[in-house]
């Protein structure tokens with residue numbers, strides 16, 4: 001980064017990022033673990049909280065910015081990504097993090113994901129994927145497994161779930177990872193790497209909903225079925241292999257970095273800055289702006 | 297000699313009728329005339345029939361005018377397609393391509409046939425003088441110079457500008473065609489004498505459309521971010537900014553849809569920048585939820601709605617003033633947001649700057665309700681003295697504000713100092729959820745009531761912004777005209793005509809449409825017994841809103857019709873006279 005940004009460096013602790021607001025999540029909700037992992041990752045990176053903009057949509061998971069000391073924006077359902085892009089373009093020096101649920105990101109906000117990926121701003125997108133609508137009390141979500149009976153699919157759902165990993169990889173995301181709070185050090189490291197990745201970085205976090213989630217989506221099941229990608233000898237620069245592995249979303253719990261572009265292209269925000277710099281000399285004095293219309 | 301001349305022409309896409317209209321406009325405006333041009337096309341994206349009308353005056357022109365003084369038909373088939381745009385009267389001089397034959401039955405049947413119909417061998421003259429049919433419109437321009445006193449050297453200079461880059465040959469061809477047109481006119485004088493009087497002064501003018509001025513005003517006001525999605529008739533604002541804004545350290549984001557466009561714009565505002573989005577009716581519908589977010593999060597944002605005929609796709613290239621309800625009321629929850637409307641091309645500059653000022657000052661979304669006509673007609677504008685404008689910035693927190701910072705602190709004015717990411721000590725949670733003074737979420741009804749009160753209180757001063765209204769005429773007049781947006785220019789002329797006839801009438805033109813400035817209307821209406829609220833919509837939306845919020849005089853009624861064809865001044869005058877004839881009881 002070319003402009004002066006301060007860091008708390010070695011002095012930052014997870015506590016520095018924790019606000020006075022007490023989470024209202026259900027006891028045992030996976031989002032608590034995500035929040036802890038985020039505090040640790042932020043401390044490891046060390047940017048002062050006021051230089052972080054943390055944007056979310058609506059959902060249980062989207063409450064998360066309020067529990068940090070960053071500038072937060074708990075916006076409306078499904079629109080965190082567009083808002084975050086505006087924030088980043090307005091001030092590329094900010095560290096911009098986006099968070100929300102599976103419904104927020106892949107149902108109502110699903111149309112924005114492809115465009116956030118293709119623009120490739122330097123953003124980190126954390127989805128707390130609990131395969132259900134938590135906040136509205138247990139309806140079918142776009143990542144719910146086919147056949148799931150919920151209050152809105154009492155006879156079992158008829159549609160296939162979306163595959164967030166395959167989706168983002170296929171759109172061309174430069175960083176795609178999956179983690180779970182059932183494995184905290186790994187999740188912390190993933191969030192940290194995602195934030196450090198210079199471009200759009202997506203982390204799908206399997207974050208259990210203890211209230212409306214299924215048995216096999218809970219911490220205990222996560223712990224039992226964890227398949228760390230490292231243990232499979234996966235090379236995160238291998239995009240084709242990543243696509244192949246992503247196909248088992250919903251069947252296997254792969255954790256770790258699926259794909260990391262070894263040669264990240266320049267980000268959109270960097271290109272914007274470049275263009276602004278190049279064209280700044282052409283700026284006219286404010287009082288001369290109307291001259292182009294003058295008829296002589 | 298006439299002080300006001302309305303010219304219209306129609307042809308097929310390849311004839312270059314609109315381009316000729318532009319040359320005409322440039323010629324007269326460079327001579328100090330006031331002028332405006334509106335154009336109309338068939339539904340085809342390229343080619344197809346096209347028409348334009350140019351109104352020229354020695355005094356300011358406020359609207360495209362009524363029936364034409366002179367009409368040019370390059371062929372009848374295309375001319376007939378523009379019945380409403382190119383209205384004829386017995387006084388019109390109708391000039392047509394000789395080889396097209398006399399006016400067809402279909403035209404004669406419409407009635408109001410011109411008494412002077414002139415056949416000109418336009419194609420033949422072009423071929424003879426220029427050696428190509430392509431310069432047809434230059435012959436037409438020559439005819440207009442010769443017969444109506446359109447300044448010849450202005451047209452010549454216009455041709456020079458237009459063809460300079462396209463090679464010597466083309467310029468010469470067109471100059472020869474122009475000369476042939478002039479000579480033909482001089483050799484065949486008209487019966488009617490409608491020669492344009494010389495311009496009063498030779499003062500230079502701006503020539504542009506409303507979208508041009510909106511984009512320029514945004515830059516002038518310090519807008520640094522535009523997020524939007526293309527939609528007719530607003531897109532030119534985005535297109536202009538996409539060329540220019542980078543020079544001023546800003547960005548244009550062409551978003552994936554209107555929701556993302558306003559979302560990004562709101563994000564940029566949250567991050568501290570002046571920011572805007574632009575759209576038309578269908579896009580406004582999509583932006584509504586985030587406008588609500590901007591209201592509760594108290595973030596400045598300018599939203600331009602260039603109205604077109606609706607609902608849904610409606611009449612995408614035609615003007616209508618039927619988005620007022622949407623602008624004022626489309627909100628969930630109790631929301632008050634300022635709605636401003638420009639009344640002319642030139643006015644768009646002032647209104648846009650005002651919109652940014654209100655947005656920043658009151659930390660609120662502000663809607664500019666323009667319409668297709670104001671946005672896309674080209675018009676001469678008196679040079680704008682930009683040093684008269686003040687530019688407002690949002691209220692920054694002081695050092696003491698930042699000690700235990702409360703973003704939504706209750707203040708006397710209702711406006712609280714606003715921080716932005718990057719500012720140490722100012723961190724807060726912006727939210728769509730109701731919040732307390734700090735910004736922390738709350739579900740308390742009492743807290744919600746206090747915040748609603750704050751968000752309404754801060755906009756109360758708008759009630760007294762008399763400068764956002766034009767009031768003309770004697771204060772004790774019993775008759776009144778009220779009109780807004782592009783219709784206001786028509787009402788203005790009808791008002792002047794009525795005054796000249798001795799009618800005791802006054803005129804109110806609001807630029808602030810919402811909230812309704814009750815004291816301003818009360819004062820204006822105090823003497824009024826009867827009048828018209830003139831607007832281009834089926835329902836007469838401003839009239840309905842006024843009825844909702846004021847006790848209107850019984851005789852003040854709506855004069856409205858669906859969009860596409862603007863009102864004509866004589867229509868409004870006739871309606872007003874009819875009203876006056878019934879008398880004041």
Ligand SMILES: Cc1ncc(C[n+]2csc(CCOP(=O)(O)OP(=O)(O)O)c2C)c(N)n1
Pocket residue numbers: 058059060061062076077100101102103104105128130132133134135136141
């Ligand atoms: C426009 C709109 N539609 C619907 C809702 C209701 N709503 C709020 S959150 C939500 C779904 C939440 O699910 P998810 O995004 O997966 O988040 P979670 O609560 O599971 O973390 C819905 C449907 C809303 N707030 N706004």
Ligand code: SF4
Pocket residue numbers: 024025026028029030031060061130134135208209210211212
């Ligand atoms: S409903 Fe589910 S997602 Fe929401 S807080 Fe409770 S456990 Fe977490």
Ligand SMILES: [Mg+2]
Pocket residue numbers: 059101102103128129130131132133134141
């Ligand atoms: Mg969910």
